[in-house]
Amino acid sequence: MILTINGGSSSIKFALYQTGNPLVKIMSGQVTRIGLPGVQLIFKQKEEQDTVSIKATDYLSAIDHLMKWLDLKVDPKKIKVIGHRVVHGMQHTAPALITPALLADLKEIIPYDPDHLPNEIKLIEAFQKRHPKTRQYACFDTFFHQDMPTVAKLLPIPRRFGKHGIHKYGFHGISCQYLMDELEKIAGKKAAHGRVIIAHLGNGASLTAVYKGKSTDTSMGFTPAGGLPMSSRSGDLDPGVAWVMIKKEKLTPNQFNQLINHESGLLGISGTSGDMGDLLKQEDNDTKAADAVNHFCYQLKKWIGAYSAVLGGLDTLIFSGGIGENVPIIRSRICENMGFLGIELDKKLNNKNNDLISTATGKVTVRIIPTDEEWMIAKTVSGMTARQ
Secondary structure, eight states, rough: OOEEEOOOOOOOOEEEEEEESSSSEEEEEEEEEESSSSOOOEETTTTEEEEEOOEEESHHHHHHHHHHHHHHHHHGGGEEEEEEEOOOTTTTOEEEEEEEEHHHHHTTTTGGOOOTTHHHHHHHHHHHHTTTTTTTEEEETGGGGTTTTTHHOOOOOOOOGGGGEEEEEEEEOHHHHHHHHHHHHHOOOOHHHSSSEEEEEEEEEEEEETTEEEEEEESOOSSSSSSOOOSSSSSSOOHHHHHHHHHHOOOOOOHHHHHHSSSSSSHHHHOOOOHHHHHHHHHHHHHHHHHHHHHHHHHHHHHHHHHHHHHHHHHHHHHHHHHHHHHHHHHHHHTTTTTTOOOOHHHHHTTTTBOOOOOOSSSSEEEOOEEEEOHHHHEEEEEEHHHO
């Protein structure tokens, strides 16, 4: 069996797969609200679906509860390998066996990604301690974007910073690879090798331009805080604004990181919430909530236009992620008045969250494809273990 672990800042997603061709999902779930009141473990196994309240005061105690719960549900000896999603690995991009050397490298680069790496390392070390003989693999979120053209990777700063590994990496790569594989299954190789834009829209949001199955450009940059405005992340920010913010409030580096990752984006604009569902409920009576929603859709429209230019046109637009898959009005506002690019939504299909939501006459095929990072991790790890 393969266990996949996908650690976020306040959640841990997991899934268990029976190895074989195809992989068979046995169980999946997540621990939610870590660090907040009411921590829950939600899981689904065959026809059984349940929610369990657990007592966890922090990330480490939540991990401990999850591991003990898993041991009750499945014989630990049957889990032959564990695959982790690791957001940033700097020079490490290809999926790799987790060794002491790799773990040491990840600890060295924590300052570059303080919002993801600490918890991901905690998960790796906790499972190592509990299951010391079980192989663990890291699947990096940057891998899909590693072959982006130099012109897309470059940042307009002095070249000397290149020796520190500072360039665009791109993220949501595990999701992008899954979505491209699914596109080929659904629409064939020709569509998957055409001009594609992936809109992965959730609490974290990114846009990726893909041509011939390869990442051509992506909105997130050196860190996942770049690009589009997100739930609480700023997205791209004028350096002059950053300088003034730091000067005015005498911010330390850690305080500035907190500000742009946890207090900005939709939350910063609205002043009330970074949750798209909350903002849509509030927008009729709250101009700041409306501003946040409108800004998000406006920026998406701009980036789609820019990436269509980069690709020399557009054949397929994919919506995925929590917002992309489930919020028709946001997809509608993003695609409104985009007929000049060939993007036309069928209102009824869009409102039903149908898998195909473009009109029959639109030149661009617009699809909703639910993403599955855990399955992609399991597939990757399965392939690696088979070669060993």
